[in-house]
Amino acid sequence: MIALNKPFTPCLTKLTTYLAQVNESGWYTNFGPLHEQLTKRLEDYLGVKNLLLVSNGTLAIQVACKTLNINSAITTPFSFVATTSSLLWQGIDTAFCDIDAQSYNLCPVALDKALAQNNKYDGIVATHVYGNPCDIFAFDKLARKYRKKVVYDAAHAFGVRVDGQSVLNFGDASTLSFHATKVFHTVEGGAIVFKRREDYEKAKQLINFGLDNGAITDVGINAKLNEYQSAVGLTILDEIDNILAHRAGLFELYKSRLEGVVDMPKWCSSANYNGAYQSILLKDENQKQRVKAKLEACEIQSRDYFSPSLNQVFKSDINMPISEDVAARVLCLPLHFDMSIADAEEVCNAVLQEVGQ
Numbered sequence: 222m223i224a225l226n227k228p229f230t231p232c233l234t235k236l237t238t239y240l241a242q243v244n245e246s247g248w249y250t251n252f253g254p255l256h257e258q259l260t261k262r263l264e265d266y267l268g269v270k271n272l273l274l275v276s277n278g279t280l281a282i283q284v285a286c287k288t289l290n291i292n293s294a295i296t297t298p299f300s301f302v303a304t305t306s307s308l309l310w311q312g313i314d315t316a317f318c319d320i321d322a323q324s325y326n327l328c329p330v331a332l333d334k335a336l337a338q339n340n341k342y343d344g345i346v347a348t349h350v351y352g353n354p355c356d357i358f359a360f361d362k363l364a365r366k367y368r369k370k371v372v373y374d375a376a377h378a379f380g381v382r383v384d385g386q387s388v389l390n391f392g393d394a395s396t397l398s399f400h401a402t403k404v405f406h407t408v409e410g411g412a413i414v415f416k417r418r419e420d421y422e423k424a425k426q427l428i429n430f431g432l433d434n435g436a437i438t439d440v441g442i443n444a445k446l447n448e449y450q451s452a453v454g455l456t457i458l459d460e461i462d463n464i465l466a467h468r469a470g471l472f473e474l475y476k477s478r479l480e481g482v483v484d485m486p487k488w489c490s491s492a493n494y495n496g497a498y499q500s501i502l503l504k505d506e507n508q509k510q511r512v513k514a515k516l517e518a519c520e521i522q523s524r525d526y527f528s529p530s531l532n533q534v535f536k537s538d539i540n541m542p543i544s545e546d547v548a549a550r551v552l553c554l555p556l557h558f559d560m561s562i563a564d565a566e567e568v569c570n571a572v573l574q575e576v577g578q
Contacts, residue, residue: 223564225522227557228401229464231456239452248448251429255451259407262458267380268387269414271421274446275428278376278398278411282307282346284444285394285413288424289370291344295335297327298532298544300348304374305531308346316342317532319541323487325350325500325551328543329359336367344370349388352377352404352497354489357391364392372396376411377497379404380465384491389414399454404468404497405461407454410446464558468496471556471565475499478569482576499556500526501572506549508576513552515575521568526553 243249250256256274264272275281286294286308293314296305308315318335321328327347336342345364347355355373364371373391375381376398381388389395399410415421426433431441457464472494476485484502488494503509509525516523530548532541554568 223521223555223560223568224557225524225553225555226402227559228406229457229460229558231453232460235459236452236456239455240449243448243452250445250447252445253448253451255448255455256446259446259451259454259458262455263412266458266461267389267414268382269389271415271418273413273415273421273424273428274451275411275413275444276446276450277409277444278374278396278400279303279307280428280442280444281396281398281411281413282372282374283311284424284427284442285372285396285415286311286313286344286346287427288413288415288420289344289372289393291346291370291372293342294344294346294372295332295342296346297348297350298530298537298541299325299350299527299547300374300531301376301527302531302534304346304348305535309535314342315535317537317539317541317544320350320544320547321356322543322547324353324355324489325486325547326353326355329356329363332360333363333366336363336369340367342369344372344393346372346374347392348374348376349378349381351486351500352379352381352495353486354378354381354383354388354492356489357383357388361391375414376400376403378495379497380461380493380495382493383489388492390416392416394420399450404464404495405454405457407446407450407457410450410454465495467558468556469494470496471560471562472496472499474562474565475554475556475569478566479572482573496556498526499554500551501554502547503550503552503576509550509552512572512575515571516554516568519567519571521571522555524553525551527551
């Protein structure tokens, strides 16, 4: 079986060394030494400031919106369910805007039209789908034009740069997921990168029950990352260059073999690849089902990711024709560190046999 995804396994020897430090100090959570070390190393590696570790990527979105005082938001229907459910769970008035047919990201042209018609929203929540950066410069202009806060769901975008700069430096905040299935993980976990230091300081209090030196400053929550999770992150961060290089290589192999045969997202021309996901877009739903059946017969896993379009899940009264069309035809193929070049070639061969190339 060629698995769709497989978490990167941390080196037990290195991990045990870190865990021994935790046990020796007796400091297991609450911004401990490994937490602070991981924060600093991630900021240096990613080229960002004001990075706040949190316990998962869903809470990252919620804390970012709470910090930025976003009570209503317009977002993408083509993303993992947590992008929308995190907003709804927090009582944020949420609406959808359709995606760009080529990148599958939130469409700035459609967003401009939507905001011109209804400017009631406090913020924009956009996903860098599959790690492919949104049109960040267009969103910057829209944010200024309509005076909106922008939160990027960058769960897939670890290590991605645009024009040499981390994509996490754009918007008012960018959120990361460090779930076990992600390029970099802490088993469960996440982070928020804030543009402004004052927002970082406020959020740090919010994730610690709203406490500041023992005084209650706001209604907070417990969203801290603990020392054992930080130990996993530090262990994997030692291997991250190899992880990204191997995954990007597999992504490029898929691209070279399948481009022109099936559709793929149009990647931001000034951004690098991190190999977070490999999606293909089939001609129609029937062809997708045939490809899925072929892959299954070859013991290759695949997934409708993302499907269905979230406006259909959460009963929006406005159709999102592009998102709905892409969600009906998209299929994600296996891509993870433990895949070999031969595995990727096998997947490509199975797809090509079914689509007739």
